[in-house]
Amino acid sequence: MDEKKAVELAQAVSDNCIARRVRFVNRVITNLYDKALRPLDVKTNQAGILVWLFLHGEAGPGDISKALRMEKSTVSRNVSRMKNKGWIEIMSSDDRPTQAIKVTEDGRKLLQAAYVEWTKAQKKALDLLGEDGVDSVRRLYETLSSGRDPK
């Protein structure tokens, strides 16, 4: 009868699992921003990529993948959707070692509109987490982003 043993293991996982907590926090926080951005028909993720692209000039999917620690196929699809919406354009020069993506005028406009909504969500998140929480998030991010991608 490993029933009791199983309960102990499950309890240990529940009590200590980092992923469980990180994922919970992610769901709650992402929801906040997604809801705020809904009127603009853009989600947190794509808005984030757009911001990154805007700040990094012409970059390729590979750069996004490395910077945001996102699988290349994930980036590929997101870029594709963003292109379809007209927020970015791809300057592939046929001879494409890599691609060069640029934020379009529409993309820039979206960015400015999104800023207003972002501010609201950001405020709610701050209210929920408190200054300390926000600092924690920042530190966690710094810790992980400084480490190499374990491929």
Next chain:
Amino acid sequence: MDEKKAVELAQAVSDNCIARRVRFVNRVITNLYDKALRPLDVKTNQAGILVWLFLHGEAGPGDISKALRMEKSTVSRNVSRMKNKGWIEIMSSDDRPTQAIKVTEDGRKLLQAAYVEWTKAQKKALDLLGEDGVDSVRRLYETLSSGRDPK
């Protein structure tokens, strides 16, 4: 020419956005656990639900939704997949105000096998985040889970 203005806004978002960081952390951490669990053909999410169910006896989708702060349709689908894999069974008594879900014997076995893999991922996460990081995650989770679900 709001070009400069737009850059400032984008920079402000990049510098402060909580969602961006939470999501980044989530991707990195979730990946760790998903990779560890792959041999068992289960992902972090379903393993988490299974653990929760195992510890809470017979509960319904609604309970899972509330506890894990997951949209009911998300739960619905995850439960469906888990049922197909034989890890849980649903005791719907025809007269169903709510359903009662129970972890099956196979589910329990999976749980025990997953524990071994979980330990590895957990160790990696601990190495990456450090004791302080893990504490931060725990506090963030406590903060959010104590708060009500803003529906």
Next chain:
DNA sequence: GTTAATATGTTGTATATGCAACTCAAGAAG
């Protein structure tokens, strides 16, 4: 200069996630 190895992207497949709309059943109002 071929060949082997590597880097860059895309596409098939599957899970995770949430919103909107819908079905059904259980209660509350009358």
Next chain:
DNA sequence: CTTCTTGAGTTGCATATACAACATATTAAC
């Protein structure tokens, strides 16, 4: 007893995410 209102779940739709397999192109080896 009907009607109206909730509560619980399901399903259509769309995005987010990653792995595996594939197509190409670039570079390194000889």
